[in-house]
Structures are given as structure tokens and as C-alpha cells.
Amino acid sequence: MTSSDEMAVRPTLLVLADSLSYYGPEGGLPVDDPRLWPNLVAAELGWTVDLVARIGWTSRDAWWALTQDPRVWAAIPRAAAVVFAIGGMDSLPSPLPTALREQIRYIRPPALRRVVRAGYQAVQPALSHLGWPVALPPRLSVDYLEQARAALAYVRPELPVIGTYPSVHRCDAYGRVHSGREPAVRELRAWSTDKNVPMVDLADAVRPNIESEDANPDGIHWGWDAHRAVAQAMLEALRPAAASASTVNPAVTPKP
Numbered sequence: 001m002t003s004s005d006e007m008a009v010r011p012t013l014l015v016l017a018d019s020l021s022y023y024g025p026e027g028g029l030p031v032d033d034p035r036l037w038p039n040l041v042a043a044e045l046g047w048t049v050d051l052v053a054r055i056g057w058t059s060r061d062a063w064w065a066l067t068q069d070p071r072v073w074a075a076i077p078r079a080a081a082v083v084f085a086i087g088g089m090d091s092l093p094s095p096l097p098t099a100l101r102e103q104i105r106y107i108r109p110p111a112l113r114r115v116v117r118a119g120y121q122a123v124q125p126a127l128s129h130l131g132w133p134v135a136l137p138p139r140l141s142v143d144y145l146e147q148a149r150a151a152l153a154y155v156r157p158e159l160p161v162i163g164t165y166p167s168v169h170r171c172d173a174y175g176r177v178h179s180g181r182e183p184a185v186r187e188l189r190a191w192s193t194d195k196n197v198p199m200v201d202l203a204d205a206v207r208p209n210i211e212s213e214d215a216n217p218d219g220i221h222w223g224w225d226a227h228r229a230v231a232q233a234m235l236e237a238l239r240p241a242a243a244s245a246s247t248v249n250p251a252v253t254p255k256p
Contacts, residue, residue: 009078010046010047010048011045011046011047011048011078011079011080011081011242012047012048012049012050012075012078012079012080013038013041013042013045013047013048013049013050013079013080013081013082013083013238014050014052014072014075014076014079014081014082014083015038015049015050015051015052015053015082015083015085016052016053016062016065016066016072016082016083016084016085016086016148017038017051017052017053017057017062017083017085017086018053018054018055018056018057018058018085018086018088018089019053019054019055019056019057019221020085020088020167020202020220020221020222021036021037021038021051021053021085022036022051022053023055023216023221023222024036024216024221024222024223024224024227025214025215025216025217025221025222025223025224026216027216027221028055031049031051031053035224035227036051036227037227037228037230037231037234038051038083038085040227040228040231041231041234041235041238044231044235045235045238045242047080047242050071050072050075050079052065052069052071052072052075053085056089057086057089058086058087058089058090058098058135058136058141058144059084059086059087059090059136059141059142059144059145059148060136060140060141060144061086062084062086062144062145062148063144063145063147063148066148066151066152067151076152076155076156076159077156079156079159080159080160080241080242081159081160081161081162081238081241081242082152082159082160082161082162083161083162083163083164083200083234083238084145084148084149084161084162084163084164085164085202086145086164087141087145087163087164087165087166087184087188088164088166088167088202089135089136090134090135090136090138090141090166090180090184091134091135091136091138091141091166091178091180091181091183091184092134092135092169092174092178092180093130093131093132093133093134093135093174093175093177093178093179093180094133094134094135095123095124095130095133096120096124097133098135098136101120104116104117104120121173124173124174124175125172125173125174125175126175129175129177131177131179131180132179132180134180134184138180138183138184138186138187138188139187141184141187142187142188142190142191145163145188145191146191146195149161149195149197160198160238160240160241161197162197162198162199162200162234162237162238163188163191163192163197163198163199163200164199164200164201164202165184165185165188165189165199165200165201165202165203166178166181166184166185166202166203167202167203167206167210167220167222168181168202168203168206168207168210169210169219169220170210170211170219170220171218171219171220172219173218173219173220174220176219181203198237199237200230200233200234200236200237201233202230202233204233205226205229205230205232205233206222206226206229206230208225208226208229209222209223209225209226209229210222210226212225
């Protein structure tokens, strides 16, 4: 069997995530950087990774990726587990409704767009102290996650799905406010219990790093200690799936 054949039949970890999955202490990185937590997990398990993520993504975006992105469709048949590393953005204060905020990028001419964006960035930290509204209400956030879980269960009933509780931050852009986290955790915990979804608490894993000088200066993205800690927490949740995953995916017929 050639090396390409081996790669084709190795189990895959499918990760739907936000920028926390591919940012390090100095900014965004290519998804194959070996220091990122998805790659640390895959290296430990002997799996491959399909990381589908973007900065600012919420649970709604993960649902859209699952239903609209052909890269995800291609990954599902060979996946040994799926991680919803998403939801942290959902719980952050969003003084301007998400739909309106995302329209700023489309404003023309460019000079007007820059003025509008600068104005929003100037008032966001102060308005964030209101703590409300959040980018995505907890019940709606969980509803999108459940739609995604149910869709995966429909096509792959045996496929393990792992969820996450939101990370923590000390980001000045959000006024260092995260009052939406606890309501989100309550909804996620109820969903986890109801649907038997194992959960990884990102906050527990990354808090020491976020509160140190080794994290990203933006106060929201992690340093390498946090990526290693998240990888360890994920491995604990994934080991049952790893134990049952064959080195040859039965959904794939290897070439001679």
C-alpha cells in the first residue's frame, strides 16, 4: 500500500471550529501547523484531521458548514469522530446584532466602510459592559448544535460527537466581559445530558494560559500551553472512539 493509500484509510478527526483552533500566540496559522491542538490530538491517535473553521464562527456557522460545504461532506464517511469546537463566539457580547455587524464588510465606498468599522470598534468595548445581547442566544446556539448532531446521526449513527463548553477571555475589545458564558454552559450541559454528548470544558483547559503573558496579546486566543492542555482534554474525551476506530476505515476500500 502506498503512503497516499495509507492516508486515505486512516481515521479522520473532523473538527468544526472557530479561530481558537488555528490561532497561536502571534496570530493565525495554517491548519497543518503541528502545534495546534487538533494536530496534537491526531498525532497522538495516529489519525488525520479535517479542520473546518473561520474567525468569528458561531454554532450557526458550523451548521451551515455541515450542510453547505462539500469538504465536510467528503470528511464525514471517513470520520472516526467529530468535534464541535464552537460556541465561544456565541456567548460573547455583541452590541450590534450579528447580522448587521457582518454587513459592515459590504459597505461601499471603502472609505465609508472604514469609518463605520472604526466607529463600531470604538464603542464596542463600552457597550459590551451591558453583557447583552450575545452573538447567539444559548437556546438558539444549542438548537444549531443539535441539528448538526442529528444530521450526523442520521447518516452515521455510530459516529461519536464531542462538544465543548466556551473558553474564557480577557479581551479588551469585549470589555473583558463574558457574562453570557454561564447561561451558555447551562444550556450546553442540559443538551449534553439529554443527548449523551461528551463535553470538553475549554475554560478549564486554557484559563492558566489566558491569564498569563504567554497567551495571544488580544486576550482571547491561546498560547501553546493552552493548545497542549486542550489536546489532552480532547484525548480523554476521544479515547473511547479511538479504541473502537480501526486503522482501516471500513467505509474506504484500499487500493491494492
